[in-house]
Amino acid sequence: MSEHLRHVMAHARRVVVKVGSSSLTGPGGHLDETRLGALVDVLARERSGGREVLLVTSGSIAAGIGPLGLTERPTNLELQQAAASVGQGKLIHAYTQAFGRHGLDVGQVLLTSDDMVRRAHYGNARRALESLLTLGVVPIINENDTVATDEIRFGDNDRLAALVATAIAADALVLLTDVDALYTAVPGSPGAHRISVVHGPEDLGGIDISRRGSSVGTGGMITKVEAASMATTSGVAVVLASAKDAGPAVAGEDVGTLFLPTGKRDTTRLQWLAHAARTRGGIVLDDGAVRAVVSRRASLLAAGVVEVRGQFEAGEPVDLLATDGTLVARGFAGFSAEEAGQMMGMSTDALGETLGEHYARELIHIDHLVVL
Numbered sequence: 001m002s003e004h005l006r007h008v009m010a011h012a013r014r015v016v017v018k019v020g021s022s023s024l025t026g027p028g029g030h031l032d033e034t035r036l037g038a039l040v041d042v043l044a045r046e047r048s049g050g051r052e053v054l055l056v057t058s059g060s061i062a063a064g065i066g067p068l069g070l071t072e073r074p075t076n077l078e079l080q081q082a083a084a085s086v087g088q089g090k091l092i093h094a095y096t097q098a099f100g101r102h103g104l105d106v107g108q109v110l111l112t113s114d115d116m117v118r119r120a121h122y123g124n125a126r127r128a129l130e131s132l133l134t135l136g137v138v139p140i141i142n143e144n145d146t147v148a149t150d151e152i153r154f155g156d157n158d159r160l161a162a163l164v165a166t167a168i169a170a171d172a173l174v175l176l177t178d179v180d181a182l183y184t185a186v187p188g189s190p191g192a193h194r195i196s197v198v199h200g201p202e203d204l205g206g207i208d209i210s211r212r213g214s215s216v217g218t219g220g221m222i223t224k225v226e227a228a229s230m231a232t233t234s235g236v237a238v239v240l241a242s243a244k245d246a247g248p249a250v251a252g253e254d255v256g257t258l259f260l261p262t263g264k265r266d267t268t269r270l271q272w273l274a275h276a277a278r279t280r281g282g283i284v285l286d287d288g289a290v291r292a293v294v295s296r297r298a299s300l301l302a303a304g305v306v307e308v309r310g311q312f313e314a315g316e317p318v319d320l321l322a323t324d325g326t327l328v329a330r331g332f333a334g335f336s337a338e339e340a341g342q343m344m345g346m347s348t349d350a351l352g353e354t355l356g357e358h359y360a361r362e363l364i365h366i367d368h369l370v371v372l
């Protein structure tokens with residue numbers, strides 16, 4: 001049924017593939033080089049077929065469990081950092097060797113959440129990835145778990161993979177895991193059946209994704225569905241499939257679950273604003289302003305603002321909230337928090353008369369806004 005939709009995958013030129021810990025490590029907390037090698041064979045074939053491939057790989061912590069003599073995935077941060085330090089070395093060594101057998105070089109890219117959250121860093125990470133691709137190198141990306149702290153870490157690579165895919169304007173994102181698709185309920189439970197295509201958020205109502213995933217993975221299905229939604233709203237097609245089905249999934253065969261793109265590709269600046277930006281403040285809109293911004297795609301005028309929260313400077317990202325606290329949009333503020341506080345509730349004419357001509361304009365221009 002979904003075969004004709006899979007051409008999105010079959011024709012994708014730039015593909016981000018993410019593989020989970022449970023698909024790369026065995027029960028004793030050691031890397032499973034056979035499974036890793038099988039994945040690399042698929043990716044190398046795609047590369048020689050002319051596609052650009054980036055790999056986001058989990059498994060640093062899981063692959064450090066055995067070598068450190070631990071019996072299970074550590075829960076405290078210091079041990080996770082140590083396991084990641086040992087495991088990441090083993091991971092990159094295994095990938096270097098496996099891709100090397102195909103005559104391909106790999107480049108290790110370890111990212112922290114700051115690299116995605118701060119705009120200058122985001123641009124820097126994007127340029128580094130582009131440069132590797134231009135040079136024909138396969139980027140092997142993971143979170144920098146050894147220096148990540150609880151406060152700043154992504155924690156799961158599903159979201160990181162979606163951010164990477166949008167940042168480098170990939171055509172497709174393939175999430176490989178230990179289950180063969182998204183199911184309507186926990187796989188194996190009565191009546192649970194595979195979902196072949198998700199056209200948009202409306203197809204996800206009533207699906208049970210609450211159960212935690214494997215003992216070595218972190219996100220479970222929740223973070224995968226969130227990552228898929230993040231990527232598809234930015235115009236990136238997503239396939240969720242078993243790592244065993246990596247070949248057919250990347251080739252666009254009817255395996256796993258295809259999430260069709262729902263949005264168009266925004267400029268990178270607006271993608272960053274929507275998904276990665278960390279805000280220091282918010283602007284609360286009355287109901288009319290919410291309708292204007294969300295439904296009519298109008299600029300935000302000071303007249304529709306009822307509260308200004310936190311501190312921000314002109315040009316910084318801010319949250320736009322409804323009066324019930326719902327996040328409805330994000331934008332680059334046209335004025336600082338202090339100025340916005342003085343301007344709120346005033347018509348454009350009144351702003352010009354009381355504060356001066358400089359203030360007689362929108363608080364956030366539509367070109368600097370993304371509706372969420």
Ligand SMILES: Nc1ncnc2c1ncn2[C@@H]1O[C@H](COP(=O)(O)OP(=O)(O)O)[C@@H](O)[C@H]1O
Nearest residue numbers: 020021022177183185209213214217219220221
């Ligand atoms: N509705 C669902 N459909 C498919 N899998 C689900 C669902 N709900 C929960 N899961 C669980 O999500 C797990 C995958 O998540 P996780 O273990 O974090 O994978 P990874 O290590 O690949 O990131 C599956 O093993 C499965 O048990």
Ligand SMILES: N[C@@H](CCC(=O)OP(=O)(O)O)C(=O)O
Nearest residue numbers: 021059060061156157217218
């Ligand atoms: N950066 C961590 C990834 C943790 C993670 O997301 O794991 P998973 O749920 O298996 O994708 C690691 O390499 O262990």
